[in-house]
Amino acid sequence: MNFLAHLWLADRTATSLTGAVLGDVVRGADLSAYPAHLAQGIRLHRRVDAATDRHAAIVRLREGFAHGQRRYAGIVLDLAADHALALDWSRHHAxxxxxxxxxxxxxxxADSAWFVEAGGRAIEAASFARLLLSYAHPDGIERALQRTAQRLREPQRLLHAAERWTERLPDLRAALPGLLDDLQSAATAAR
Incomplete structure (x- = not known):
């Protein structure tokens, strides 16, 4: 799950939207510097990431990647899941x-100071909204894959693993409702 799915889940579980994204920025287990609602959102983000990686549908999809690409399959599937969610948004949100x-x-x-505090960059509302909306388009996912790859030591490995991400999309779209239901149930139980 990437930003859009984490935000969707935070919205559905009435937890912190900011914490749902801060989970990608904050490092370490000590969350005492954060208000309780943000710490809860960060912990939820981490639980969702772990539950997603273990989910049977994601495990099955990851097995479709070549052996040397499976290390990057999670990243590819996370971004592709946001694309699938954006494509089918009206099925999942009113x-x-x-x-x-x-x-x-x-x-x-509005909570941008917490991103800076965690060592990230300040959030500018209009550009972040455009980023989220870009996930509805294949070229938006391609740009996200390029940005993500540039943060890796060997960017070409991720880009190679992602070359045929659109071919995996039908299976991911079919699995997404069950995945989202399971993640929402797990998140609600963990609150």
Whole structure:
């Protein structure tokens, strides 16, 4: 799950949208510097990541990657899952995608100081909303894969693993409702 799915899940479980994204920025187990609602969101983000990696549908999809590519399969599937969610948004949320993205980005921008505190960059609402909306388009996922690859020591390995991500999309879209239901149930139980 990437940003859009984490935000969707935070919205569905009435937990912190900011914490749902901070989970990708904050390092370490000590969350005492954060308000309780943000710490809860960070912990939830981490649980969701772990549950996603163990989920039978994701394990099956990861097995479709060549042996040397499986190390990067999780990253590819996380981004592709956001694309699948954006494509089928109206099945999973009553609010329009653009409105949800705009409101979520505004909340993250309002809490931007926490991203800086965690060693990340400040969030600018309009650009973050555009980023979230870009996940609805294949070229948005391609750009996200390029950005992610540039943070790796061997970027070509991720890009090679992602070359045929669109071919995996039908199976991911079919698995997404069950995955989201399971993650929402797990997140609700963990609260």
């Amino acid at each position: 609010r329009p995608l653009a409105e949800f993205c705009s409101d979520a980005a505004a909340q993250l921008a």
